[in-house]
Structures are given as structure tokens and as C-alpha cells.
Amino acid sequence: MGLGSRQDTLDDFWHYWNWNKVVGMGHTLCTRLLKAVKELVRQKDGLDEFSWHQEEEVVAWRKQVDEFEAGSSSANPYKLPHSGPTLKEIELELMREEQAKEHESGTVSGTSDKMMTEILMLGLEVEGQQYVLAADMFANKSPTTKELTEFVTRRTWLSRQVRKLRLLQCKFSPGALQCLAVVASARDSTEAERTLLLLPSGLALAEHLPPLCFPGLAAAEACLRDGQCSQSLDQIHHGLSVKKRLQTYKMLHSHRQHQNTRTRGLVDTQQRKIDIAAGTYRQARLARIAPVDIAGACGWKQLDKDDLRMPEDEEEAKRRKQCAMKGKRKEAVQVNKSGEVRGVPGMGEKNRLISWIWLGAGHGGGVVGEGMHAAVRVEWCKVYA
DSSP states (O other), X not given: OOXXXXXXXXXXXXXXXXXXXXXXXXXXXXXXHHHHHHHHHHHHHHHHHHHHHTHHHHHHHHHHHHHHHHTSOOOOTTSOOSOOOOHHHHHHHHHHHHHHHHHHTTOOOOHHHHHHHHHHHHHHHHHHHHHXXXXXXXXXXXXXXXXXXXXXXXXXXXXXXXHHHHHHHHHHXXXXXXXXXXXXXXXXXXXGGGOOOOOGGGSOGGGGSTTTSOTTHHHHHHHHHHHHHHHHHHHHHHHHHHHHHHXXXXXXXXXXXXXXXXXXXXXXHHHHHHHHHHHXXXXXXXXXXXXXXXXXXXXXXXXXXXGOXXXXXXXXXXXXXXXXXXXXXXXHTOBOTTSOBOOOTTOOOTTOOOOGGGTTOSOOOHHHHHHHHHHHHHHHHHHHX
8 A cells, every 4th residue: 555545545534433423413412411401400409509508698709700700800709818727826726715615614504404414425425535446446457565555545444434424324314224234235345445335316215215214315415416516517627627738738848858758647647637527427417316206307417438528629629630631641740830730721610519518617717717718708609600
């Protein structure tokens, strides 16, 4: 085959491929239209729910977007402020919260309320320590002698707290002790982190009533579980904010340096705190669902692993931009002067929805609250646009 015949053959193949593409374009466009209609409904529902949670701010945010798109304002509503809360500022904020809680705890309550609350608070504290100890032992596959000694010490402390809880249950929850005597699997284990506490949420409905349970104990636990879920979400918000700051520092200042390992360790430590808060939320939500006949339906959503993300996660955005480069691998790994990955011009985020944990965030005060408010504002503007 000569050079001319070879070129003609290639042209024939290309023309045939283009002809098949044009013929099948109707089916392709129809498929894309159906997917776009379905995605439009999904995005509108997400925007409506987001706007409902941020009802007080929506009018001002919509005005900012409209003015920027019309060219009458130079303030970019899609851009996060460069300055954010530092670790010291976050530490100061948390210390002030702890100081306020200690000041509020000085109020004197009634004897019966105090004792009923004491058993529930003790149970929640032991439950949290059980989860942390189990997570630490699971993460440490080959502990040293010193670490084993620490585990035994923590187990001993938990066993003492469980015995203290059993004494309080004799008066306020005899049904728990009755269940403990009947069910062999519910008896106290030598491994304190696996011992069933048998709080009212872990008992049957008949065991919530007198004389097997103190009146109002199950309802009081449901209220505490609501507070525990709310507190866990706040801890997740704080943890994700700190993690994002650490990731930004790691990418800009300790990339390919000796300090990179230490920074990675700080990020992993913060991720552990987030995982513990997420586990606490899941436990509290399951316990809150149990007394539905006493405290009503549970309004807390299920927390999945994919929900634990920032409104704009830097590592996720980095991977998304690199994947969008496709064949341009060399350009994908390059960064500009600001340390940002060069993405594809015009690449949008039409398929990404904000995690539900941030829908009601941004209303708190302080340094962290202001940072969350800015992040939520930017995310709403992107969804609205």
C-alpha cells in the first residue's frame, strides 16, 4: 500500500466513525437530557432544603450573586476569605466554652432530678469511654508493654464506673438488673469496653414503666441523646475546620519537606477525633430512636462516611481537578504560585451536593462560627448559581 492509499484508507475509517457518531447523536442527546432532568430535580431539592436552613441569610446571599453576575459588583461571592481561624484562636474559643459550662454547672437542682440525671450522665460518660478504649485497642495492633499497662488501667477505671452505675440502677432502673440476671450475654464482661450498660434505651418498652424504671428516666435520656447528637455534630464541624487548616498548611508550607511527616501525624490525630465524634453521634442516634413511643420520632439523620467532608474539601477538589485533566497528566500535577492545582477551564461542580451536616451550620458565634458562616455562604452561592 502506497502513502496515498494509506491516507485514503485512514480517511475512510475516520469518515465512517464520524458518520456513526452523527447517526447515534440523537440517542446520546436523549440520554443526556434524561440525566439532566433527573439531576435538575435533585439539585433543586438540595437548594430548597439548603435555603430553608439558612432562611435568614438567603436574601442577602442571592443579592450578592445577582449583582456579581450582572457586573454591578466586584465582590466575588464564590470566593472564601483567605484569613481563617488559627489553631490558637480555636483553642481559646474552646477554653471559653469550657469555662462557661463550668460556671453554668454551679446551679443547685432538686435531689431527685440530680440523682436521676446523675445515672444518665454517668452512663453516657462510661459509654463514651468504652467507645474510645475499643477504638484505641483496635487501632493499636501490636501494643508495647507500656501501652498494655495503660489499657489495663483504663479498663479498671471503667469497671469501677460500671459498678457505680449498677448501684444507681438498683434504685432507678431495676429492670436493667433484672435483664442482667436473665440474659447471659448481658452480664458484665471482664473486658470493660464490651460490658452492656443497659440504659433505658437498651431495654424493652415494658421495662420503661414503673416499678421497673423511675418515672421520666427514659424521656430524660432521650433529651440527653438529642443534646449528645447536637454536640457531636458541633465537634465534627470543629474537627473538619481544623483538619482543613492543617491540610492547607501541609500543602503550602511542608510539602516535600522533613516536617511533612509530623504534619501528616497532626492531620491523622484530628481525623481520629472526627471519627470518635462520628461514632458518638451514631450511638446517640440509635439510642434516641429506641424510645419512640415515649419521646417521639427521632429527627436526626443517618451519618455516613461520605457525609464527613467540608463544604469545599481541598483534597477532594484537588483529586477532582486532576482526574478532569485526563490526558494532560503532566499539567495535572503542576501547581501555580498559590499552591493550587491547575484545573480544566470551565470545569463545573454540577453533580456535587453539600453534606447535610452543614445545612444548619454557620449560626454560631466566635471565631469558628464566623469561619463556618463564610464557608456555608460560599457553598450556597455555588448551589444557587
